[in-house]
Amino acid sequence: GTALQADSATFGGCNFGGARLDRAILSKARLDTCNLGGVDLSGADLSDTNLEGATLVGAYLGGARLSGADLTGANFSGAEMADSVGLTQTQLNTACGDTTTTLPAGMTIPACSNNQ
Numbered sequence: 356g357t358a359l360q361a362d363s364a365t366f367g368g369c370n371f372g373g374a375r376l377d378r379a380i381l382s383k384a385r386l387d388t389c390n391l392g393g394v395d396l397s398g399a400d401l402s403d404t405n406l407e408g409a410t411l412v413g414a415y416l417g418g419a420r421l422s423g424a425d426l427t428g429a430n431f432s433g434a435e436m437a438d439s440v441g442l443t444q445t446q447l448n449t450a451c452g453d454t455t456t457t458l459p460a461g462m463t464i465p466a467c468s469n470n471q
Contacts, residue, residue, distance in 0.1 A: 382420075402441065426450040430467055 365385040372392045379399045387407040394414045401416075403423040413433040422441025431452040436442065437459055444462055451467035458464060 387425075421446065431456050431464060432467055 361379065361381055361384055364381070366389055369386065369389040371394050372390045373394065374391075375395045376399055377395045377397045379396065381404050382400045382402045383404060384401075385405045386409055387405045389406075389409045391406075391414050392410050392412040394411070396414055396416050396419045398418040399416075400420045401424050402420045404421075405425045406429045407425050408428040410430050411434050412430055414431070414435070416434060416436045417438040418440060419436075420440045424446065426446045427449040429450040431450055433455045434452065435457045437457040439459065442459060442462070447458070447462055447464045450464060452458075452464035453467060456464055
């Protein structure tokens with residue numbers, strides 16, 4: 356099927372839980388406080404996207420482009436991020452995850468507190 360193209364769109368507070376958004380073009384979109392739990396974002400363009408406070412628990416981000424994305428307060432517990440592109444340690448330091456979060460080699464993510 357055709358991939359979603361929603362660059363620069365605003366979806367603040369949305370619920371895409373479990374959706375397939377693989378190869379979606381979401382660069383510069385506002386997805387702050389969105390529920391993206393379990394979402395397939397493989398190969399998606401999330402560059403410069405606002406994911407502040409978003410829930411990405413169990414999301415699949417293989418090949419997703421995350422350069423310049425705002426991950427402040429985002430919850431990546433259980434997310435598969437090992438093959439993400441453009442991800443930096445500085446970005447990860449503002450987000451949180453858990454022991455089941457997979458990351459690119461050598462990168463770490465702070466543990467989520469109970470309220471994230």
